Amino acid sequence: MSRRNFCATLALCALAPRAIAAAMSTGRPVLRIGLTPVFLDDEAIFLESWRAYLAKKLRRPVIFVQRGSYREIVELLGKNQLDAAWLCGFPFVRHEQYLRLLAVPLFQGKPLYRSYLIVPADDTRTTSLLDLRGKSFAYSDPDSNSGFLYTQFSLAQIGERSDAFFSRTFYTWAHRKVVDAVAVKMAQGGAVDGYVWETLRHSHPELTARTRVVERSPEFGFPPFVARKSLPETDFAALRQVLIAMRDDAEGHEFLLQLNLDGFVPGDRKLFDGIARMAEKVENQP
Amino acid sequence: MKHFMRDLSLRYKIPLRVLMLASITAILVTASILFRVYDETRNDLLHHAESLGRVLANTLVGPIAHDDVWRAYEIINSPFQSGGQDQTQIAETILVLDTKGQVYASTRPAQYPMLADPGRIDPEYAAISEMATDRNDAKPAVIDRPDSGRLFVAIPIVSGGARLGTLVMGYSKSLFLPRFVGIAQRAALMTLLALAVLLPIAWYWGNRMAGPLVRLAACMDQIGPNVPEHLHCDLFESHDEIGRAGASFRRMLKELKDKERLEQEMMVSERLAAVGRLSAGIAHEINNPLGGMLNTISTYKKHGPGDPRTLKTLALLERGLTQIKDTVAALLVEAKVESHPLSRRDIEDMRTLVAAEAAGKGVELAWENDITTDLSLPSTLVRQILINLLLNAIRAADKRVECLIYRDSRSLTLAVKNDGAHIEDDDMPYLFEPFSRLSRNGHGLGLWVTYQIARQLNGGIVVESDPGETRFAVTLPLQEES
Known part of the structure; x- marks a missing residue:
């Protein structure tokens, strides 16, 4: 078991007793929601109060499930072991056959975000991805759009492949850790979720100050909440309603502030067309 | 300075030496403690490093096998994140080297980036790099070069008998320093305290030991060419040296x-x-x-x-x-006068002879004659001595003259005491000279004759004169009575 899994399990254990107690009191089945590091998913206190909020609003027990990679969450969704998940747009479009778009967060008023290319702050010479040839590079997750796919796409545009272009690449399995890796100069460049970087700039300015944003990608559909297709319609509608209504009550608004989001909207599948096109292009690269 | 130390009184020398001895002991003890602490600190460090290294190496197997560099970094970086730990136990740098001896991950990525050859960045790593590529050596190794300021512990990362890489933990030796300085400071303080306690004790001992010597030396200093008359020596009574x-x-x-x-x-x-x-x-x-x-x-x-x-x-x-x-x-004192042996009668005759003179001057004459048998001494000469002494005594006496005649097995003693003016010490040497200026009456030959006779009879005269009592004692040896 890797440390990440271990941490996730620990968090689960910490949250489980109350969830089970809640389930016992209401007699309704537990709603399992998978979380991925598309947002700052390492704030245990925040997660617990948000989970309690959702359970209260849904009037049924809620469990948050965290795993070491996007892939594991997607697999759990596929096996119906999760009811919903906050995923990246890239795995959503790849596994659309058993997933259903639940809600899309609003970031800076739009359901959109960008991928950032960052380098250590004292690297003042790098102006584009091309300057990072032969250097080490940090990705977030192989199933991440902003932390992997967009960089692959950019390289494919100029006829390059990641493993040949960079001397060394590695995954940190979280956007936040891409920022860490670049800040300590473990990697000379990194691809990170723009929303995560901007949020970190508020909560941990000393960390983002050690990195410098070199390039910002075009806008893509924000990592959405998705549900397994087999989730009953009532459950689906209830969860979507609760998420969208968060911006309307004070408590939910407080959570959104902490998430650095403006709210949730039902969202349109078209938001993720850009990601789907990029994925196709990268997968079909000779 | 050398002379000063040599000439210093034992009174100060002994306490100073006691203090010096105490200081030397303290320094030696401190040094041995420091040596021991160094050894223990080093062993502690190595022990700690090895156990930590084994844990890290075991944990690193998965990430290295899956080529998860970031996980590897997080693992080796974890000891640095548990703040509040004893800083001396934290490595300066932790490196993970791959099987080619290149940096796989390091806690200082800026200094030791991935894929770099650590031996090129820091020559001290060259030897370790070589060790990392030696696949047969699967034991933890300690690299401690005396000329280096650092200590390295290298632990192989092994999975299923295959070597995946090497974990290298570098410790700075200067980490020991604060501990040493602390111990040395405490030792110095304790030494000062001990010296403060020892000083009065040493002072007391020094005085006790040196006191008798100082008194003896002071007494000896008084002796010049002559022994002073009233030399007072208060010397220490004991059986030691x-x-x-x-x-x-x-x-x-x-x-x-x-x-x-x-x-x-x-x-x-x-x-x-x-x-x-x-x-x-x-x-x-x-x-x-x-x-x-x-x-x-x-x-x-x-x-x-x-x-x-x-x-x-x-x-x-x-x-x-x-x-x-x-x-x-x-x-001309003639000793060879023929005369009969001395009898009690002869002496009693003398009493009779001087009794009148004594009575005339109003002097009491006390008489004690122990002689009962005849003695082998010429009576004429003894009588002459006795009458001289008696007449002198009566002349000098104030109120009383005492005459004692007694013998032992070897000699006869004629002792005459008077209570008149005593004889000054300065005059003593001239007492027996003929026509002595001391003789105020008489012709001045009485004591001279007495002396000559006593000498001729192989006897001696002792004069003791104190105020109130002057005593003349003539001792004459008796010939062996066969």
């Missing part, structure tokens, strides 16, 4: 005094002997013509014309010559 030295010194002092007294007596007796020889010579020279002159006068008186005027002149002349003869005879 100092006590023995003191006792020896006192014995030596006594012998010195005896010798000095003996020398003085010798001088006196030699002078008296010289005077005796001179006077005897003169007496002999005078006696011969004197005898002739007296003979001539005698012959003339018998056979001369009998002129009354001449006879009257001759008689005058004869009286004068006879007086000279008497004086000369007195100077």
Whole structure:
């Protein structure tokens, strides 16, 4: 078991007793929601109060499930072991056959975000991805759009492949850790979720100050909440309603502030067309 | 400085040496403790490093097998994140080297980036790099070069017998320093405290040990060419070396005094002997013509014309010559006078003889005569001594004269005491000279004759004179009574 899994399990254990107690009191089945590091998913206190909020609003027990990679969450969704998940747009479009778009967060008023290319702050010479040839590079997750796919796409545009272009690449399995890796100069460049970087700039300015944003990608559909297709319609509608209504009550608004989001909207599948096109292009690269 | 230390009194030297000894002991003990602490700290560090290294190496197997560099970094970085730990136990740098000896991950990615050859960045890593590529060596190794400021612990990362890489933990030796300084400071403080306690004790000891020596030295310093009359030495009584030295010194002092007294007596007796020889010579020279002159006068008186005027002149002349003869005879003490052995009667006669004189002067005469048998001493001479002493005593006495005559198996002692004016110490050496200026009455030959007789009889005279009592004692050896 890797440390990440271990941490996730620990968090689960910490949250489980109350969830089970809640389930016992209401007699309704537990709603399992998978979380991925598309947002700052390492704030245990925040997660617990948000989970309690959702359970209260849904009037049924809620469990948050965290795993070491996007892939594991997607697999759990596929096996119906999760009811919903906050995923990246890239795995959503790849596994659309058993997933259903639940809600899309609003970031800076739009359901959109960008991928950032960052380098250590004292690297003042790098102006584009091309300057990072032969250097080490940090990705977030192989199933991440902003932390992997967009960089692959950019390289494919100029006829390059990641493993040949960079001397060394590695995954940190979280956007936040891409920022860490670049800040300590473990990697000379990194691809990170723009929303995560901007949020970190508020909560941990000393960390983002050690990195410098070199390039910002075009806008893509924000990592959405998705549900397994087999989730009953009532459950689906209830969860979507609760998420969208968060911006309307004070408590939910407080959570959104902490998430650095403006709210949730039902969202349109078209938001993720850009990601789907990029994925196709990268997968079909000779 | 050397002279100063050498000449310093033992009073200060002993405490100073005690303090020095204590300081040296403290320094040696501290040094050995420091040495031990260094050893223990090093062993602690190595032990800690090895156990931490094993845990890290085991944990690193998965990430390295899956080529998860970031996980590897997080693992080796974790010891640095548990703040509040003893800083001396935290490595300066932790590196993970791959099988080619290149950096796989490091806790200082800026300094040791991935894929770099650590030996090129820091030559000290070159040897470790070589070790990392040696697949056969699967044991933890400690690299501690004396010329290096760092200590390295290399732990192989092994999975299923295959070597995946090497974990290298570098520790700075300067981490030991604060611990040493702390211990040394505490030791210095304790030493000062101990010295503060020891100082009065050492001072007391020093005085106790040096005191008798100092007193002995002060006493010895008083001895010049002569032994001072009233030398007062308060010496330490004991059986240790100092006590023995003191006792020896006192014995030596006594012998010195005896010798000095003996020398003085010798001088006196030699002078008296010289005077005796001179006077005897003169007496002999005078006696011969004197005898002739007296003979001539005698012959003339018998056979001369009998002129009354001449006879009257001759008689005058004869009286004068006879007086000279008497004086000369007195100077010429003749010991070989035939006389009977000394008896109690002889001594009692003397009492009778002087009783009148004593009574005339109103002096009480106390008498004790222990002699019961005849003694082999010439009675005439002994009588002469005794009468001289008695007459002198009566003349000098205020109220009382005491005469003691006693004997032991070897000698006879005639002791005469009086309570008159005492004899000054300065006059003592001239007491027995003929015509002594001390003789206020008489012809001044009494003690001279006494002395000569005593000498001729192989005896001795002791005079002790203190205010209120003057004592003359003549001791005469008795011939062996076979």
